[in-house]
Each structure stands twice: as structure tokens, then as C-alpha cells.
Amino acid sequence: MKEHKGPLLLAAKDIVVKFNLRGQELTAIRGASLDVYEGETVAIVGESGSGKSVFTKTFIGMLDANGKVEGGELLFHGEDMTRYDTENQWLKVRGKKIAMVFQDPMTSLNPVRMIGEQIAEVIIWHFHKSHDEAKKETVELLTKVGIDEPERRYRQYPGEFSGGMRQRVVIAAAIACRPEILICDEPTTALDVTVQAQVLNLIKALQREMGMSVVFITHDLGVVANVADWMAVMYAGKIIEYGEVGEVFHQPEHPYTKALLRSLPQLGVKGHDLYAIQGTPPNLFKEIRGDAFAPRNPDAMKIDFLEEAPAFPVSETHWARTWLLSPQAKAFREALIKKEAETRSVQTPALPFDYEQAEPLLSVRDLSVHFKLGSSRVKAVDHVTFDIYKGETLSLVGESGSGKTTIGRAIMSIYTGNVEGDISFKGRKINRKLNKKERGKLHMEIQMIFQDPMASLNDRAKVDYIISEGLYNYHLFENEQDRLAKVEKMLAEVGLTSDFMTRFPHEFSGGQRQRIGIARSLVMNPDFVVADEPISALDVSIRAQVINLLNRMKKERGLTYLFIAHDLSAVRFISDRIAVIYRGRLVELATCEELFSRPLHPYTKALLSAAPYPDPDVEKNKAVLSYHPERESREGKEWIEAFPFHFLYATREEAEKYVHENI
Amino acid sequence: MDFSGKVRGNKMGKYILRRLLRSIVTLLIVFVAVFMLLRFMPLNGYFPQEMIKETDEATRMAYLRNLGLLDHPFVQLWRFLSNLMHGDLGRSITVYPKVPISTLMAEKIPTTAFLGFWSMLVGIVAGISMGMMMVRWKNRLGDALGNGYILLVRAVPSLIYLFFLQIWVSRWLNLPLVYDKDIPQSWILPILCLSLSSVAWYALWIRRFMVDEENQDYVKFAFVKGLSRKAVLRKHIFRTAVIPITAYLPSDLLNIVAGSLIIETLYAIPGTGGLLTTAIKRQDNNLVQVLVLMYAALSILGVFLGDLLLAFVDPRIKLTEEK
Amino acid sequence: MQNTLNRIEQMHDSSLFTAAVFDQAESERIGVSNYSYWRSTFRTFFKSKLVIALVALMAAILLMSFLYPLFSKVDPTKVSTRSRNWNLRPSWDHLFGTDTLGRDIFARAWYGCRNSFLLAFCIALSDVGIGMIAGAIWGYNRKLDPIMIELYNIMTNIPSTVYLVLLAYIMNTSYLTLFISMASRGWIVEARFFRNRILSIRDSEYNIASRCLGTPMFRIATRNIIPQIISLIIMEAALCIPYSIGSEVFLGFVGVGMPVDAITLGNMVNQGRASFTLHPYQMLLPTAVLCLITVAFYIIGNRFADASDPRNHL
């Protein structure tokens, strides 16, 4: 049991927000309530479109022009802020009392003004201080958020900062007025894991130091576990479960919360399907009756479709809006718990991939890819060598800009002219001038799945065409009927019905679109698929669906995957081997279990330590390692097999040291 | 991320040098193309109509021969280039027979540049203020008025409104009808007319850039910081929006010597406006060559300087160069 | 708290607290958003009454300018040899009056509209057409980039008048010359515009996906690129029309425009200008028609540009 640390600061009660979108009314927030207490961190968790961002924007009066708060109260210092009707009233709160940090640090700062100015202007504006004073304070702030040489940095432009540093600057600007509440809107989503951990630590430290309240918006349960004291789960514009973090994690009550936690790949058992939430989030243009999650909940009760549940208390510090907590549902609930326990206990992990017998399908030798940037040449991939064996899933993990996507695209022969080294598929070199027939054959054998389901489908073409595109190209059908049959079958395989064929991609949700993308690639019956971060743009509730689909396809069709990811959680579940890439070079390659249990390279270690884990107990006590090599030198480094099938890129001495540390 | 100043200077120097070389090659191509084109025009184009009537073929040939126009084009090209190296621009052939082109330029450019400079100033000041006004009162009266102005200036053929302006405004304000360098009142209308379209241009782009910037995250962040709309407009949106505009300033500044044909004709301004048109019509090869060379050089230089200026005022540019 | 619970308990039938049937299809039923690009574009476009009025007006003028020459018996070139029929003021017989040689200005205005429209349409077609193709080639070929950018800089920075005059002069004045001289310059601006758009399409994931599927260039163009830029094509074509009409007037002024006996709006304005003090209607009426057309197309083009931008689909 946990008490609130301080008095109630902000109380949002039954907030209703409506948007006017293309002449239609969309109810983004359907009566959400949240209390923010002094000195505490409350995390709002939800998938995209759940309204978590809109909800917090009402706290500072920053709704888009077509949105309006239509109901509820927003009490802050005894004043109902929903009644503010002039800009000036908000100006006293915004930035001064309640500040906000946005998701993308790359765009949050004005690129043409010195970063110092951008912080100082807040101080000047709100406290009417002189430039010199403001500058002094700014320098202090920069020090506080962990920026070295603040005097010099003051005069630099955002372009001269890395993403993590920029987010620090943004945070400095946000806390410049010592706000009472700091709203962090997915502040780390756009950052690499290792940086994410540092920024989270910074926010926590600042909160402690300044006694602020933090409202933390995220879709990542690992992050919640790390930072939050309290968490609120938001679904379809409503907070469906609220409570002390530990309680919610350990004893989720709402079926959605439960499903969300169960579907995390960290909790999955290898070789089995993940628990997947079915379907897609609801449409907020229509009125929602009952529990918004009910249509996707296989274990919903009849009442869920009829009426919305009130907030049933689980404990003093935990409530959930589900009829399961109703005394009348006691029998149903117990049966449910029993069923869950059964399914969980029978799963045993599948056997690891047998590399002794494996034959290589694709070999990459000394692959380098360089790009021209202005007048300079940048090596995105630097002498990379690896094999992919038939039937395995090799994951390529690294931070953004490390060259992992470039490797994938090089294999797909998307680049011309700037690729060195050999790529051979089934023993034939493929990164050369191919004749039409060879190229066609290759296209049928190797396919790619893309990261962004929004961008990877041509939104002016119908699903029918999108899936048939490959069929058309190589005329892989006998007649029109045959083609339609093939498309229908493929759609069915990815869990979509044939009446979707005549629709346009924009009519689908992200997960559905990604499944269409997978269908498009797999309709060609490839042997090998490059999956370029296929789940990272998807919502948590959808990821499991796609992971399961990929695994099923692999099993059914004997596919081989090159799985590109920046997120270690899913990788562990899906892959047989993992290759870690750092700045265009492979630094470590090992089987999945080996790598997780015995990481050698310090970068791998940092990556592993930084990955958020969805358990507050684990998360709150973890130590984050960091890897910042002073100077990248390739001298003396080589590809060393430290353990059987466990490779490492290091000098001999380093390798020995790393191995020694791990024994 | 940190480069020593020397490295940066070196890279920048190299970049400038390469761009400059490319520009010179382009300039040469344009020049030679125009040069050769002029050589293929009929010989009688060198004479005004009445002169053709009054003189016979042989006389005309003798005249042309004397001017070296009957030599092989390459000989003429070489002669022109070598003279150019000595700073000799040659003499006009038909438009101002035998008048040294350098004299001509020295007479005409100051007039045009004088009016052009002021109109550019008016254009920038009025245009930018107008653009800002339009953003400030977006979708309200100020915006509508500005848009109406831009619409009229851009959609209605300039000849039409310039003509009416001259006739009516000069009568209404009792301003002189033609330009006279000694009567300051007579400068007003030409400058006004010259600046009309640039006011619209600046207003349009400032507005467009500012509206684009308005949706950027950093603007939202600035609002979140609690700044008022006015402050955000001034300190953030305008600062960013004005940067792409600066790239055009050198071009604009250089082009003030080009003048406007219509306005210079209407107000009898002895400038460069109609010079090239006349020179082309009268096949004054020497004059056309020099003018084309000048305009091409100015335009290429303008773009080049624009890029440099942009790199200078926009902190984003340097980085992409170096990354 | 207990009270509320009790109250709820009383309110509901316990049979409601049993498993409901799970419907897979229902769970997938997203909210198909009602969004359709073209529908939204046209809805946004036609939301403004001004646009409706202008489109209707332009349609009427267009229709009239093509029908009038077919059905009217008035010959716009019919000269009167009697000076009493010259320079007549507007009347019922001659709605817009007559010109220097007694020709009916009303009839000439329609013929002029037709000819100017035809010319403008041809220019729009070629500018946008060539521009699009060149833009595509440019966008797809990195090696062309420096050359094309330099070409673009030259062509756009040398004052356009110079260029037009030079070309028009080399080739004699005629519809074709005017067309060629204007079209030969306009395309590069369009090319750059389309190049930028096509560049972003080229590097977009769905296009890379098509390449990975081995989709031939032709189908990439017709399926991936053109549908994406069709609204831009329409908009650019609409904006081309005031531009080319304006250029026609300007070239007429410089003296290298249309053959002077051709009936076009530009010629009518330039010819009317000479007699403006005496017979203002000879210039004012054609000018009014011309401005109406240019302004209308300018507004229509711009509004369509706004409407075709998905960000404005509210």
C-alpha cells in the first residue's frame, strides 16, 4: 500500500474532448479523469489513438484548432481551467506552472536559434529578467541537465547536438520556470535505447530534486515500470485502469491491461504463439456502447457490450473499469483465472536451432555501403560479413543510423553503385548486373517487409492490386480467377477477409496494413525475407499479432528471416541468432540464448542493460551501462570466435578481457 | 561533431571553388550558345528598315565587313573573348553605332540600379510587413486584403495595371508622367510600380513559409513554453521563415540592373530595361553578347551568393555539409 | 462505495455476466475511416462559394467561347469600308462596340477567348506534361542533378523576357512560335516542382516495395507516381493558364507576340491600349474578360492546391 507523497495538484474530471474532422465529430476523450499529486509521477499508458496525448494537451490548453473540451473540469489551484477563454489566462499557466516535453527532440527546437536563447527566452518571458541574468540561469540549467561546457554550448545550434542532448535541452527549457507539473509526451520514444535510459534517469533525478509532478505519456510498459509511481491505462479515450504501478503490473484487472501485459514478447515462450490481442482499436467517430475493448476481448461478458463499467476499486490505490470486478461476475472471473493459469503452464520452449547441420542460404562478405552527403562520403556499412542459414531467423540489432537497414536494402539490391563486397544467395552472387530472368527469379526468392505500414502501402491503390503487384510482374497466375483466389487465400492467411480487397489502404489500421504488407511479400512465395523493423511502428497491442504471423509463416513455409530491429525485447523472442551492429560494423554475433546470457562486447552489454523490462521491481533497480568508445579504431580488431558460434569484433586483448569478465 | 575551424574553412573553400568552376563552365556554354545563335540570324537584321531601302547590298556588306561581322563566327568569338580579357567590351553595332558598350553601361546601369534598389527596398520592407500582417491576422480581414493584393498583382497581366496606374494615379496625385532624374516626385511612380510585384512576392512567400513553420513541433513547443502568439511569431516563426527568403536577396540585388521593359518604356526611363530586347531585335551582336554574358553571370553569381548567404545565416546548412 | 456496488448489482441481470460470443470480424472492424482522398479534395475545394461561382463562370465562358464561333453568324474579321461604322460605342447591335475597322468586339472577344484558351491549354499541357516527364527523369537520375539544377538556375534567373524575345525573334511570330517560346521555358519550372515530388515518392517505402517486387518502370509510373501527383498536375495546369495569357499580353507589348491579325485576348488588349483615350471600351471590355479569366484560374488553381493538400482535409 502506498500513500500519495503530497497534496493534489491537478484534478481532471470527466474530460470530454471532441474534434471536428472533415465535417465529422470525433470524440477523442470520452470522460477521462486523472489526479496528479505533488512530487509524484503518473504514467498514462495507451496505444496510438487512445487519446493520451490529447488528454494531457487539455492541461495546458494546447488542443488543435478543430478540437474542443466539451465537458468536465480541470482543477488546478482551485481554478477550473476549462473555463479559460483568453490566451492570456493560459499564458500564466503554460510553461510556468505546467510545462511539457515532446516526443521528438529533433523537431522540438528551433533549428535556427541558439539553444541557449531558446531556454533563456522562457526565463525572460515569464520572470521579466534581464538577458544576463537569464543567461546565467540558463547555463546553470544546462549543467543541471547534464550538458558539458554549458557556456560554449549556449551559443550552439540544435543541429550541433545529438538527439539525446537535444532532449536534455528541451527538458531544460521545460523546467526553466520550475513548473509544478511536467508533462512528458513520449519523451524517449524517438531515442535509442541506451540514450532513452539516460534521459529517463535525468527526468527522475530532476523530479526528485525539484519536487515536480510528472505526467508521463508512453506506450512502452517498460518505461512505465521504470519511471512511474502511478499508472493510468487509457483505451479509446477513457482511463480504464488506474493504480500504483506495482499493483497494476502484478495484478492487472481490466482485460485490456491484462492482455497488454501478457502480449509482451519479453513474457513469451519461444516456439509458441505470443498471447495476442485480437482485432484493432475502435473507431472514435462512432458512439461506443459498453466496454470499448469488448469486441476484441474473446472472454468478454454480455454486459460488456451493453453498458460501461464503473470504476471498481481493487484496493485503496487501484481501480479498474471492468465488470469482472463486479460481485456478480465472480464465477465468471474465477473460471477465467483458472483457464489462464492452465494455458500458461503447458508451454515449454522450443529447441534451439541446430547450427551443426545448417546450410547457408545467404552469404554476405565484406559488405560496405557508402553514401554521398554533400561533398563527403559516409560509410554506412563497413566491411560486414555474415551468413544466414536456411530456416533460421537472424536478427540484426543496432541503434538508429548503425547501418542495419542499409544492410537489408543492400541485400534487396536497392542501391546501385555504392555497394562493395559480395552478397550471394544460394551460392550465386547477386550484387552484380543481373539479366532480367535472374532478377525476376531473385525477386521471387527474396522479399522484404517494411517498417512503416503507413508509408509502405501505396494509398492510391486498392488492396487487391497491392497484393497482386508481384503476381502481375511475373504473371504468376493463370487467369483472373486464379489471381483473385491467390489474393484471397493470402488475405485469409494474414487474417483478413476477402471483402477488404476492394478497399484502399487508408481504410485500415496500422496492424492491418502491416499484415497486408506481409501478404504482398509472401504472395511471391519467397525463400528468404528481409523484415525491416516490421513491428517497431506498431502499437503494443498489435505487435504480438504480427510477430505470431511472422513466426507462423516461417513455420508453414520454411522461410528464412533477416529480422532487423532496434528493440531487444522482440528480438529475443523471435530470433535464433542475433547480430549486434554498431556504427556500420558487426560487433557481436551469437545465438539468441548465448548472447543474452553471455554478452561479451561492451556495446551489447549496454544495449541489454538499457532495454526496458516491463516489471517495476526489475526496472527500478537496474543499473544502466553505457558504451562510449573514445575513438573508433579498427586497428588490430578482428572477427574472433570467442565461444562456439559466438563471434566478437575486437582486438585479441580486448576479446580476452571480455571473455574473462564473463566467466 | 566538432571540427576544427581549419578543416571547416578548407572544406568550405573547396566547395566554393568547385561551385564557382561549375558556374563558369555553365556561363561559357550559355554565352557560346547565344553567340552562335546570333551569327545565324539574317544579315539584313543589322539594318533598320529604312536603311535597307536607302542603301544597296554592296554598301551594307562593306559596312558589315568593316565591323568584322562577316568573319567566321569562331574568329569573332575569339576576338570578343580576347578583348574581354583586356577589359574591352567592344562597341555597339546597330543600336548605338560605335558607342563603347562600357560607356553605355556606365550611363544606363546607374539609373536602373537606382530605381531598382529603392524598389527592392520598398518591396522587402512592405512585402515582409505585409506577409507578417497576413499571418498575424490569418483568415481575417488583413489576410484577405493581402491575398487580394497578391492575387491581383500575380494574376492580372502587369501591363494592364501598370498602364492604368500611370494614367490614373499620376493624375490623381498630380505626379509627373515621366521619369526625370532631377525631379524627385517623378521617381515615386516608377519605384512604386517596380516594387508592386516584389511586394506581392515577398508577402506571399513570407506568409507561406510562416504558415508552414507554424505547424512545426518547435513552434508548438514555443507555445508550450508559454510564449504569446506575437512573441512566437516574431522570435520563432519569422526568424525561420525569413531564412529561405535570404537566399534570393543576392539575386534580387544583382537583378536590379536588369530593369523592367514595360515600366522603363512607360516612364521613359533611360535604363537597361529594354536594352536587350532592342539589341536582340536589331541584332546588335556585340551588345547582346555583353548583356547576355552580364545577365547570365549575374544570375549564376546571384544563385551562388544566395547559397553562400544561406549557409551563412542558416545554422542548419553547415552541418549537412560536414556530416 | 458499497452502496453504489449494491445499486449496480440490483440493476443488472446476472445472466449478463456470462461469456459473450467472440466475433473475429467485429474485432477487425476498424474504423474504416470515411476518408477518401478525392472526395475530401473536392469537398474542401467546393466548400467555398467563391470557387463554385468561379468554376461555373469559367465553365460558362469556356463553353461560350467554343460554342459562339460555331453558332454565331457574326464574322469577327468583317471589315467595314465605311468609316461611319468604325469605332462605334457599345449598343444593342454591338454589345461591346466596334473597333477601328468596324469589327464587332463582342464577337472578337469570344474568338479571342477561344484562341487564348487554346493556346493557354496547349502551353499548360506541354509545360506540365514535359515538366512532369523531365521531372521524373531528373528525379530518377542522380547524375542529371547538377546539370539540371544549373540549367534551372540559368533558365529561371535570366529574365524571362529576354529568353522569350530571343526565341520569338528567331522564329517569327505565330501561334506555334509563341507556343514554343513559352513552352520551352515553362517546363523547367514544372520539372523542378515535379522532381521534388517524385523524389519523395521515389524514396518512399511503398515505391521501394514495388522495386523489390520487380515492378517494371511503366507500372511504377502509372500506379505509384501518377496517382500521387495527379492533383498537382491539375493544379499546375490551372495556374499555367493565367501565366500564359499574361505572357501573351507582355509579348504583344514587346512586339514579338502573336501575329497582329490573330484574334487573341492579348492582342485585343494591346490594340485597345493604343486607342484607350478615345475609345476606352475597346480596351476595357477585353481587359475585363481577360482579367476575369486570369484571376479566376489563379484562384481556382490555388484553391485546388489547398484542397488537394491532405493537411487541409478537415
Place this chain on the structure above:
Amino acid sequence: MKKLMRMLSLLLTLCLALALAAPALADDGAAQAILDGKEYATVYKSYFSTSYPSLNYFSTSYATVREFATNCVDSLVEPDIYGNYTGALAESWEVNDDYTVWTFHIRQGQKWIDYTGAQTEYDVTAQDFVDGIRYIGDPQNGAYSLRVIRNLITGLYDYYWGLDDIDCGDDTETKREDLVARFDEIVGVKALDEYTVQYSLDNGAPYFLSLVESSMLLLPVEYAYVTAQGDDFAVDNTHMLYCGPYYVSSFERDKKIVLTKNPYYWDADKVQVESIEYQMIPDGTTSLEMFIRGELDYTSVESEAFMSLQGGEWEKYLIPNEFSFSTNYLWLDFQGANPEFNTFIQNVNFRRALRAAVDRESLASLREPMQPSRLVRNTVNAEGAIFNSQGVDYTQIPPLDEIANADYSADENAARAYMEAAIAELCEADGTIKGVEAGEVDYLPVIKTAVDGKLPVTLIYVGTNDESEIILAQLFEAMVEEAIGEDYIDVVLAFDTSGDFYDTVGGSVDGPFNYDIYWDSLSTGYADPSGILTRITSDGVENVGCYSVPEFDALIEKALSAPTFDERLAYFAQAEAYLLDNAFMIPVISSLRGYHMTYEIPHTAPRALYGSDRYKGIRVATTPLTLDEYNILDAAWESQRNAK
């Protein structure tokens, strides 16, 4: 007939004016009263409309520059206010009996001045006139409109072409310097002493003084100065010398020119206006507007503007332009590639049909809507330009008077009747033209069209792409088709858009002949019909249509060898009458254009008939001149002239 009517009406108007001015006539004081009632300005503000190249008066084709030069470089003789020649730089002159040797005695003590008005070291001497000829005799100097002088002055033709042969490379034996050195012995212009210059002519030229008045080529030049200046000579006002009543004191290219009184001028007392300011005003309506605002002292008023001023306060200031010696006519192509037209044009009836078809008054009303009949002209040489020793106007010398006074379009059916006569001779009954087959006429680059060899006759009118020319052509088409009938004739209009009309259509005897008919003009340049007529003989340089009329040629020969000037004119009149009666060319109207408004007192300046306006003695009032005032002053002048 019509001509008579016109004369009558003119007379009537004159009478009316006289009646109005009756009190003035009575004591001759009304004119004086007007003059006394005016205040006078010392500055005259005028304008020019096209930019001009340089101030080189020998090579310019620009009327504006000729006007500056005429007032800044004095000629040997000049007209007085009645148009009689008096000495200018020449104090006196004599001529031999056959008008082939003219000797001028130059005024002594005159110096060239520079653009500041200061006297230079150079005296104006007889040698300067010789050097003028030396300058234009060199093809490299590109003298403009050289032909008449070159063919007139003894030896100049040979000298000129000798130099040209050397320049062309046709003559490699002679050295250029040698030929130049022999100028004095070859060319018939000599400085007999420092102040006597003598011109020897190949043919007798009783009109030589009018040539001296009008031609820039007989002006003096200071050769030492020109040589020193080289190519820079006359590029602006600082690179030339002056010896006339004015000098160019200020020169802004394409903008403004100021002429200032030359204080050292021999006749400086007569120069009333201190300075003359010219502005460039390219736009026609602007000059009118500026005149009305008082910013100009003179503006021409074209017909359109004239109409707009009618009935307004400025109506009373509109003064009709007096005369133009330039005649517009239709050139017929006798060697064209159009077989239909080519067959017909050889027929005199067809030509007369065309002549009758053109309604001259309608054409004239394009330029002069009020009194179009003023412009009608049936002769090539202008009336009022040439007089015999009895003072009889050349155009009224029989048999030319009949043509000059005829009214060709009086009979509306005449054109069709002539045409029918022509058809009867040239066509089969079914309308096929004898000896003509269907085919194509290739007048490219202007036009290419098909002809069917049947009536109607296809007539291809080719014009320049100039707006007023096009209107004219369109009217021509309408008139011809209306008068002759569309069943007989089909006028096809084609416009040359190249800008090189004479190059593509035909402006020289050697062709090309890409036209059937075109519109052109010839001007009586000095007081003798030979100026035009010798150029349009069968082998004449202006006979671009290539007709062959031996009768005409013979008469011209007779005229040229006639012993007296009166006989000469009589033969010329016969020749012109023959040519026009057979309609080998069809004069239509004079080139006179509209009206003007001015502050200038009429008849205070020399009456320059052939050359540019002269401002010596001009008086400029501070108020604009009304038509009434003009009429009174004009009448007074007329009576004074007659009195002389």
C-alpha cells in the same frame, strides 16, 4: 473632279478664315496684335519618340538626329521663312548655265565650337565641306542615303566603289592609301581657296540648293577632329563639334537632349530661343497628356487622340499639320510567282480596276477622320513641292494635272467595269484564266497557297506585321473585294513577321518577289521630280515590281537632257502621267498624319520643305497657340509672301 472639289473646299475654308481675320487683314495689325499680346519663353520643350543611336549626322537614319544636326551644324544655304533659299554658312553662291558647277563662298571667321559652347581652334573653311564628301565617300563610314549624292557629284561613284573593291578584296592591286590620296583629283569637290568650295556635278541639277537644305551629306566636318576621335566620333555630344545656331550642351542617352544657343553663331541675333530641350517619350498618349499638363511645348496629335479632344477645352488648340511630301502607293509585282495575278497585272484594265477599287478617302480616314480628302493624292511626286519658273505647281502641269485632279473612285461601278473588260480579254467563258493552270504559289517565308487558275483572281497582299499596316491591309481587302466583287477577285492577306520585310518580301530589283501587292511610300526629297522618277524607270533601283515601260523611260531620258528647267518639268510630267494613267503604280494618299498642338508661333522658323525643322528664329509663347490665332498668323504670312 474630286480634286477640284477639294481645292474648292480648301479655298472656302481659307475664305472663312480670311473672313474671320478680316479686321486683321484690313490693317494687317491683327496678326501683330496677337504677337504683341503674347509673352515669350526662352526654352522650347519638345520630345522624340524613338531612341536614337549616336549623333553622327552622316550615318544616321534617324529623323531625330537629323533634326539635331540640322540645327547644330550649319548648312551652306537655308530656307527663309517663306521657303526661299538664302545664304547660311555660304554668304553667296553661283552656278554655271547647265547647273553642273556650283560654287559657294563661305562666311569667314566662323569657328567650330565644342559641347561647352567654347570656341575651338578649328575654323570653318571650304576644306570642311570637301572633307564632308571625303568622309561619306569612304564606305567604311557607312553614310546613310548616299545614293543621290554619290551619283550626282562627279567622280564620287568611282571613288566609293574603288574603295569598296579594295575592302572586298576584289581589287588587290591598288592600295587603299593611294586611292584615298587621289580623292582630290577624282572627286568633283574642291576648295578653290580657303573660303570657296566648288561642287562639280555629272548632271545638271537646278535643284541642288534643295539638296543642300535636306541632305546631311553636304554638311561640313572638321576632318582633323574626326580623325583624332576615330570610332568615338559623335557617339555623344562631347565627341563632336558644332557650327550651327545651337550646340548640344547636354546629352542623356535615350532620355534627354538639350540644344543651347551658340553665342558665336554668325546670325546669333536672330536666334530667339535660348535652349531647346528634347525628352524621350516613347508612348504616344503620354506626350499629349504632358502637353496638356504644360510639360511640353509641342505634341503631335494622331487621329484617335484628335477625336478624343473634340468638343473639349483643347479642341481650339488643334492645328492641322500642313503638308507631307511622302506618298503612299501600291507596288504591283509584275514578275510574281502567282500565275493568276501575274496574268492579270499585265492588263491595263485590271490595273485600272484596282486603281478604281481603292477608296482613297476611306483609307485616309484611318489617319485623318475629320477631313480625309486632304490626304488624297494621285501623283507620286507631291503637290506643293516642285514649281517651274512660272511658279506653276509640277502636279498641275499637263497632262499630269488631269491625273492629279481625277477622282478614281467617284464612279462606284468603274472598278467592276474595268475588271469585266480585263476578264473578257484574259478569261475563257467558264471563268478559267487563259494560260494559267492550277498550282501553288510559294511566297515563303510569308505564305504558301493554292490557286485554281479560275476566277476569282487570287491577289496576295503582303504587309509588315505592324498594327496600323495590318488595319490598312484589312481595309484594302474589304474595299477591293467590295468594289470589284468577290466573284472576280479574292484578296489574300499575308504578313511578314520576320521584321526584315524588304529582305523576305522584296525591296530590291533583284528580288525576291514574295508578293503581288504591297504598300510603300516614296518621298519627294528635293525640288525636282527626278528624285523619284529616275529611280522608278524600267531599270531603276526602286522599280521593285519590275515593270517594263519603254515609253516612260524614253520620256525620262528626254527630261534629263532638256535644255531648260521648265521643259524638263514638262517631260517629267508627261512621263509620270503616262506611268500613272496606265496604273503601273497606284499612288493613294499622302503620308500626312493628323494634327499638332504647340506653343510655337507659326512661320517664325525657316520654312524647311525638304529637310528637318530648323529652329533658328523660332519664337515660343508662354501660352498655347489656338487654331484661330494660327489661322490669322498664317493668313498674314500668306499675304506677306505673296506680296514679296
